[in-house]
Amino acid sequence: MRKTDSFLRTWFRNWYDIFVNELRLIFSDSGVMIIFFIGGLLYPVLYNLIYMNGTVDEMPVAVVDLSGGSYSRRYLQKVDATRECEILIYCSSLEEAQRLMQQRVVHGVILIPADFDKRLVSGEQGFISTYADMSSFLYYKCLTMGTSLTMLDEIHQIRTERYAAAGEDGQVTYQLTKPVLYDESMPFNKPFSYTIFFISAALMLVIQQTMFYGSSLLAGTLREQNRSFASMPRHLQGLGIGRVLLGRGAAYMTVYLCIGTIIALLIPWLFKLPQHAWWGDIMVLLVFFILDCIFFTFTWSTLIWRRETVFVLFLSVSPICMFLTGFSWPNTAIPEVWQWVGYLFPSTFGCRAFINLNTAGCSLADVAPEFRAMIIQTVVYYVLAYMAVFAENRYLARHSSTNSTYPQ
């Protein structure tokens, strides 16, 4: 009995020492502090400022109206009235309009050919050409939306006029012009605003990436100074790996519960982003997600043997993670091999769970698959991190006599 008791007590004492030690390391390293607190909090704020207006409204458009009749005028007036487009200037030729587009004065051109009104008056089809500036897809989207929605509306009006001219009464005309009615509902982000989609995904990504960069920075430093945490279990006959991992993990959990709360709850509130979840649910998500990130970080930071190399090697992973969440480029279009790569990152599931909870207003039960994936990741990464420390410990034991322990 006494033996068990003392083992538990030693375990906790060791765990606690490691926990306090890691906290001290974090708070005494200004580089890590910059990444955790400045990086972790600056990015969300900056992104909110950059993407404050997430839509392009009233995009300037040039018009070449060679027809100049009442139909073309009505069409153009309606385009001008859309949220997407604003007619900035009337040009006399397509060349002139395209020159303005090249100079970035306008981002779209509408060309109405000379026979447009004549054709419509005589009951034929009229053609309109549009030219989109493809330097940004949002320009293309604005021009397409503005001109297409107006076209649908005009088509309806012209049909109605034609049926009326043919002597049909109002009700029949209405039924004929609109045989199918439709109700559309685009919940959560109706104008397809960049802000809501990008920032919701970026918030969770910032948690994962800052933790990875900061913790790897610390691990790299300790290895440079030949006092890696992996040497800790040495005097415990290789048995103390569990308490090393859990002690260090507890330190990051403590720090990131604070940072995570600010990122996931305070920032959306501050910038008036949608918050459809109960804060308790978000906290539950944070605990699981941060735990996942911790062992993810512990596993992969094994590759970092020098302090600053984490940035030079792994900074470009951040945009890759962003694409792998499936919010900008649809999941079904991501090649299978990259979907598997996506399963390596906590952010793939963390971002989805956060957006589903926070923005789409799902319940915890609805995001159970994401939670299951995060729990599996946590277990796998814990085992991998355990093995990594074990291997490093053996490596250190073998090389402890030489002066420079780690390969340069």
Next chain:
Amino acid sequence: MKNLYKVIRRELDIIRRRPVYILASVGVLAVNIVFYASLFGDGLPHDLPIGLIDQDRSSTSRAFAQQLDASQLGKVIYYDDMHLARKDMETGRITSYVVIPEGFNADLQSQRQPHIGYYVNSLYFVGGALAYKDILTMVNLTGGAVQREVLRMKGMNEREIMNQIQPIVLDQHQIGNPTTNYGIYINGVLLPGILEMIVILITIYTLGAELKYGTSRHLLEAAGGSFEKALLGKMVPYAVIFTVLGVMLELVLFSWFKYPLAGSIWWMFLDILLLVAASEALAIFIVGLFPVLRLAISVGAIVSVLGFSLAGFTLPVEVMPPYLQGFSLIFPLRHYYLFHVQETIWGSGFAGWWQEVVYLLLFFFLPPMVMKRLHGAYIKQDYEKD
């Protein structure tokens, strides 16, 4: 000249001894090219999952489902339970769902204007927007088919029917990207952005490492005491590596992937060369400002990541707050992008992009401003190292 040669030899030795330099430049760029090229594949998504709740189970509703499924964008997934479809849309397992109510066919045939309902999760930026477009097209086609039947019964010929159903036709042109390929649009700027990131990080790393590992005096010694020669000699090997990478990147984009290019590839070489040079200048400035490796590299990391957003190829710069519009000018990628637009879309030549060249050349004034400060740090090594 001898000293300069000595510094270059010394730098090549460092690169050979530490694999991180080649890994972080050639390796990282290669991985990113492979990732983004394969990610966007054919340039447009296909088979977006669209839920369908068919409460009518008629020939019309089945035809609607088949047409939606046959469209390149959509892939139909059948649901019986409205609640389940709603949940799956909310959690992003389907992009959207369509409800065809009971009696749809009967109402349609007797012109009682049935309703179709559709729900799109607009949190998914590309997937949601495209699914919306696909559904809207299909609904309008279904309506058109009914009208066609009615008009045919009225004795109109096909030409008259088309005139009546679609009196206005839009003929859409996409200048510079006729197939609306996402890969062309994203990769053309994102990959040079990755190169900018690589240049900034490696330049900061190599200059800062001399301070951190206390080797800067040895470097100055090799340069015969001349700081200018030391800096130049250190930069030459990287300038060569980055230039080769940049030229290869442009060749990959325009010769291998065959992305549309209205102008000349030689001007694109100039564009990427200026991007590399301006990024190096910016990186030297950052190290000079913060002669502590970990501080400089953190700043460099923040700058290069922000560069992607502030280049303005995703969300245009003009809709950002005014103070950020000015801020965007300090990112070399912004000017690369504007040059790129002029040359790839318009083939404008010098007249279109000379201003961007001036901006990118202005970055060369940055290093001289911090020269003295960095020189002092190299001699005294008096900044903290960790």
